[in-house]
Amino acid sequence: MSATIVDRATGPWDLRLQLVTDERVERPRLRRAVDAAVDAGAGVVQLRAKGASAREQLDLLAELDAVIAGRAALIVDDRLDVALAARDAGLRIAGVHLGQSDVPPTTARRLLGEGALVGWTANTLEHFAAAAVLPAGTLDYLGVGVIHPTATKPGHPPALGVDGFRALAAHAPLPCVAIGGVTEVDAGELVAAGAAGVAVVSRICAADDPAGAARAIADAVGIGVGVGVGVGVGIEAAVGTAAEAGPRIAAQVGILARADGSPGTGAGDPVSAANEGIVR
Ligand SMILES: Cc1ncc(COP(=O)(O)OP(=O)(O)O)c(N)n1
Ligand SMILES: Cc1ncsc1CCOP(=O)(O)O
Ligand SMILES: [Mg+2]
Numbered sequence: 001m002s003a004t005i006v007d008r009a010t011g012p013w014d015l016r017l018q019l020v021t022d023e024r025v026e027r028p029r030l031r032r033a034v035d036a037a038v039d040a041g042a043g044v045v046q047l048r049a050k051g052a053s054a055r056e057q058l059d060l061l062a063e064l065d066a067v068i069a070g071r072a073a074l075i076v077d078d079r080l081d082v083a084l085a086a087r088d089a090g091l092r093i094a095g096v097h098l099g100q101s102d103v104p105p106t107t108a109r110r111l112l113g114e115g116a117l118v119g120w121t122a123n124t125l126e127h128f129a130a131a132a133v134l135p136a137g138t139l140d141y142l143g144v145g146v147i148h149p150t151a152t153k154p155g156h157p158p159a160l161g162v163d164g165f166r167a168l169a170a171h172a173p174l175p176c177v178a179i180g181g182v183t184e185v186d187a188g189e190l191v192a193a194g195a196a197g198v199a200v201v202s203r204i205c206a207a208d209d210p211a212g213a214a215r216a217i218a219d220a221v222g223i224g225v226g227v228g229v230g231v232g233v234g235i236e237a238a239v240g241t242a243a244e245a246g247p248r249i250a251a252q253v254g255i256l257a258r259a260d261g262s263p264g265t266g267a268g269d270p271v272s273a274a275n276e277g278i279v280r
Contacts, residue, residue, distance in 0.1 A: 008043055008070070008072050008073060009070040009072065009073060009074070009094065011115060011117065013043060013140060014044070014197075015044065015140075015141055015175055015196045015197040016218075016221040017037070017044075017187075017197055017200070017223060018043070018046055018177060018197060018199040018200070019034060019038075019044070019201075019204055020077070021034070021045070021046065021048050021049065021064070021201070022202055023048065023049045023052065025206060027063065031063060031064075033205045033210040033214075034064055034067050035067050036204070036211035037204050037210070038067075038068055039211065040211065040223070041218045041224065042072055042214065042218070044073045044074075044075060044094075044117065044199075045068055045072050045073070045075070046075050046076070047060055047064060047074070048077040048078075048097075049077070050078070054079065054081065057079060058089065061076065061091050065086075065092050065093075070092060073094035073095070073117050074092060074093055075093070075096055076093065076095075076097070078097075078099060079096070080103050080107065080111065083112065084111060094117040095112050095116035095118050096116075097118075097120075100127065105118055105120050105134060106135065109135075117140050119143050120141075120143065121143045121144075122142040122143065122144060123144060123157045127142075128168075128172055131174060132173035140174070141175045141176065142172055142173075142174050142175070142176050143176075143177050143199060144169060144172070144176045144177065144178055144179065144195075145160065145165075145199075146158075147159065147160055147162065147178050147179065147182055147186070148180055148181025148182070148186075149180075152180075153180070156180060159180065162186055162189050163193075165178055165195070169194040175196035175197075176195050177196060177198065178193075178197075178199070182198045182217075183200075183203045183217070184213070184219070187217045187220035188222075191220075191221050191222065197221055198217065198221060200217060
């Protein structure tokens, strides 16, 4: 048995906790929140700055890249052009999170490459059906919500609640990241309901104690279980829904062992495997 070192800036991706930046928060505070979230184990940081110009987003990405320092994947909301320009400027940009009205995920995959992280918003069975017919390997995950009403996204779709999420996610062709009003109160329930992870804006970015909030959510989604000990028992565990979605996904749902060498709870269960699949 040997420890597996994962470069979290380049994958495989840990989807259990994604910090999405809050454009209402001042930059120094935002930098602290990002640092705290990554310290707590967030595997993905998404720049969401809808009011910012492309140049402003590039500046922000440079700041975030410096704070993250390769400890997590940095992705961009909506803007494939900005993601590509930031890469061109030498920043570590893992990929994008696209909405239904953004450029097609197939374009993003083609331009960002096989190793990129590409997420797509999907809130309905129709969205799931559209995701399911994309070429295998186009998408890494679906962003599903909102779970609760949230002021962070005005005009958001109807709130699913945890039960609605469970019912919807049961039909998902890819790992689902739950978003919208998520806190430590229900992050664990969402994982139990089938989420590969949660995406969080205000509970961390606007918290008085972002480090405490990030740690509480990280604990709730099981980050920290089996840290540092990995064995190669992931391939069998990866058979099932996620693996059927394509070989890229199967490769991401490797299983880890606990410190005593026994397999993690993901063995034989691809959803749990997805939640436990990264050794750091
Ligand atoms: C992880 C995750 N899921 C969903 C969204 C929502 O993205 P989108 O539909 O593009 O809406 P905006 O964020 O652009 O308002 C997301 N950003 N992240
Ligand atoms: C970007 C986005 N998409 C759906 S809800 C949401 C915002 C979630 O923010 P918060 O975690 O503050 O509720
Ligand atoms: Mg978007």
